[in-house]
Structure formats: C-alpha cells, structure tokens
Amino acid sequence: MSDIVVAKFGGSSLADSEQFNKVKNIVIEDTRRRFVVPSAPGKRFKKDYKITDLLYLCYEHAKNEISFEDVFKHIEDRYKTLAVDLKVEIDIEKYLQEIKQKIEEGASADYTASRGEYLNGLLLAAFLNYEFVDAAEIIKFKHFGTLDMAATEVAVRERLKNVEKAVIPGFYGATPDGKIKTFSRGGSDITGAIIARCTSAKLYENWTDVSGFLMADPNIVENPKSIEYVTYKELRELSYMGAKVLHEESIFPVRDVGIPINIRNTNKPSDKGTFIVDEQRVQTYGDTITGIAGKKDFVVIAIQKMLMNLEQGFCRKLLTILESNGVSFENMPSGIDSVSLVIEESQVADKLEIILEEIKRQCNPDAVEVHPSMALIATVGKGMNRTKGVATNIFKSLSEADVNVRMINQGSSEINVIIGVENGDFEKAYRAIYGAFVK
Numbered sequence: 001m002s003d004i005v006v007a008k009f010g011g012s013s014l015a016d017s018e019q020f021n022k023v024k025n026i027v028i029e030d031t032r033r034r035f036v037v038p039s040a041p042g043k044r045f046k047k048d049y050k051i052t053d054l055l056y057l058c059y060e061h062a063k064n065e066i067s068f069e070d071v072f073k074h075i076e077d078r079y080k081t082l083a084v085d086l087k088v089e090i091d092i093e094k095y096l097q098e099i100k101q102k103i104e105e106g107a108s109a110d111y112t113a114s115r116g117e118y119l120n121g122l123l124l125a126a127f128l129n130y131e132f133v134d135a136a137e138i139i140k141f142k143h144f145g146t147l148d149m150a151a152t153e154v155a156v157r158e159r160l161k162n163v164e165k166a167v168i169p170g171f172y173g174a175t176p177d178g179k180i181k182t183f184s185r186g187g188s189d190i191t192g193a194i195i196a197r198c199t200s201a202k203l204y205e206n207w208t209d210v211s212g213f214l215m216a217d218p219n220i221v222e223n224p225k226s227i228e229y230v231t232y233k234e235l236r237e238l239s240y241m242g243a244k245v246l247h248e249e250s251i252f253p254v255r256d257v258g259i260p261i262n263i264r265n266t267n268k269p270s271d272k273g274t275f276i277v278d279e280q281r282v283q284t285y286g287d288t289i290t291g292i293a294g295k296k297d298f299v300v301i302a303i304q305k306m307l308m309n310l311e312q313g314f315c316r317k318l319l320t321i322l323e324s325n326g327v328s329f330e331n332m333p334s335g336i337d338s339v340s341l342v343i344e345e346s347q348v349a350d351k352l353e354i355i356l357e358e359i360k361r362q363c364n365p366d367a368v369e370v371h372p373s374m375a376l377i378a379t380v381g382k383g384m385n386r387t388k389g390v391a392t393n394i395f396k397s398l399s400e401a402d403v404n405v406r407m408i409n410q411g412s413s414e415i416n417v418i419i420g421v422e423n424g425d426f427e428k429a430y431r432a433i434y435g436a437f438v439k
C-alpha cells in the first residue's frame, strides 16, 4: 500500500479565508496529503447560507423564469471575497459570469449545484499550489446516473499517475456524454472515498467540524467520551439511529479495500478523531461497547395469533401490507405466537387505520395492539458477542433507573442490543445505559 493520504475538507472547513488557512496548515504539515477533496463553502455562522443551497435556489428561480440576480450576487460576493483574502491569482469573475450565463441558458440542477465545489476547488488548488483536476474528467457516471466504479478507477489512475499533488472538487462527476452529475447531498465524502480507493491510499481523512464520533449524543449525556475506533458495521448500526457525520455511501469504496477513514476536526487538528476500520484491524478492544444511539417516536404494532409458528406465509402477508402502503419497518421482534412491527411514527401517520384493517382482514390474528410513542435505544459494540454480562449490565442499569423495558431485540449481527422504552423514559434510559459502561 502506498503512503498516500487523501484529505477531504467539508464546507465548514472552507467557509472563509480563516478556515482556508487552517486547511493549508493541515495539508502542508504532512507531505503525504497529496490529494485534497473540497466541498463548497459552508456556513460561516449559524444563520449563514451554504453555497450549494444558494446554487440550487438559482436553478429553481431560473427554471421558473424568476430572476436569480440577487441570489447569485451572494454567491459572487462569497467567492470574490475569498479570492481577494486568499490573494490567489484567479480570474474568479470570469468563472462566475460563465456559470451565471449557463444557468440563464437552462443548465441542469446538477451542473448548477456542482459549481460550488468546482469554484472552491479552483481557489484551494491555487492557494495550496496544487494542480487542479476537474472531477468531471475522472469521476465517471453511467448514462442513467449511477457511479461507474470500473471506469472511474481507470480514469483516476491514468490522470493522477504523474501528478504529485492535486485538488479534486467533491460532489460531482460526469456521464459518458459529458453531462455533469452530482451525488446526493453531502456527496463530497463519496468523492474523497473514491479518490482514496483509486490511488490505493493508506488513509482517507475526512476533515469536518467535530472531532469524530462520540459514544453518545451530547444533548442527552453530558460530555460523552469520543470513539477512537469504530468498525464499518458498528457505524452502520449507530448511524441508522442518528449520528450523521459522514455520507453513508462513502464507506463502500474504501471498505472492501481496507482503507481506514479518519474523521478529524479542522478547528482542533491535534485531536486524533475517530478511525473507521474493518473488523480485523481493531486490535485493542478494551471496551465492550462502542457507542449508544437512539430515536424517539416509533409505533409498535403487536400481533398475536395462536400457532402462528405453524402458519406459513404469515410474516410475508404482514410485510406485503406494509409494502403496499409504502411503509418500511425498523425492527420486527417475534415470538412463537406473536410478532411486532416497529415503525417510525412519521411513516404511518395517516395510514395506521388502513394497515390495521388490512392486518385484521388478511392475517386473521387473535389480537392486534398498537403502542404509540415508543423510543428505541441501540447499544452497539463489536466486542459484545464474546463478552459476558453486557446484557446484564444494560438491564440492571435500566431497572436501577426505574425504566420499564417494553421491547428487547438483539441484532443478528450480535453487535447490538436494541431496547424499546416509552418516549418519556428515553433520556433516563439512555443515560442509565451509558453510565453502566462508562464510569
């Protein structure tokens, strides 16, 4: 494996010239940081705008034949100020006018949105004195818009083979006919992962405004510990219930080639952040849990039927009812004569009556109960399948905190235990579990 480090910087890391300077210090501090992937400028303060949002707004205005002059002016101001403050020799005005004209002429939403990264890439490349490599040249999409990884690998390797240091804008690529295509929102993370994969990088650094993942939500637990190592699988379990730092799709390009991801904080570069690694790489694994995640507002539909276990196709019927109503479920704990469906409340809102009717009609159950306002808490840890006492710890802490556990489920991966409690007990239960593992 090479010595290359790919460093992706998010929007808040590149929101103004002060942030650009921090990025420069980080990049030059380690010569292995040869390929840098920027997002578009993000918010400088809470009520500020993200450039990407403004670009989408320009597109919408243009599409509806409304003047986008004012919105574009904000974009112009941000980039012009950056260019002046960074003292880079780039004719930013020329690029801006070109983009404006294309939007006026009916450029696509993807083209328009991608210009945030494109312009930021130009500025950052000049500022770092790195070569600018347009992502449209190397990130290849198929005609219908899915990523063409094979073609991308070839293009990246070929284009970067003699390039010592480059800035490659995140978020977009192009289809075979040259049309710009973006990933979904937050997709610069994916670009970074692809570049890491295709350059056989040693490490993919993802620089953002937090020092990695915390073991628990700081809004619930005071000052939670940070996670040093998390496996890809654990991260999936933790992030499906919150904790969004990284675009989920950015894991796939690096996971199967074993490149670790390191989440770092541009504002606190001395913090080590969190390493996302594959199972084999976790050598020191002292703690039995890695983190806790949870969400409120689920509804549980509990169905009972004698001899359910002997009836073929019972669950299929249930799930077909959900599918035909466009509802997905979170969890499905089952017993010999009962099964429960755990569904996000927002998903069923106006469909609940219909779903219950259909269950009664098609499945002929003995009883159906609905428990609204339930919360789920997942305790996640790779070590728990080989460690005794994890479940004891969880349930002891809950009973001591006087929480009534309404549902228990262990994921088949054996890296998590999910419990259901009433919404009102959520925070208390969450803190109790955290306290049981982190002294």
Ligand code: ASP
Pocket: 010, 011, 039, 040, 050, 052, 053, 116, 170, 171, 184, 185, 186, 187, 188, 189
């Ligand atoms: N700028 C894009 C967005 O806001 C992509 C990214 O930041 O990763 O979604």
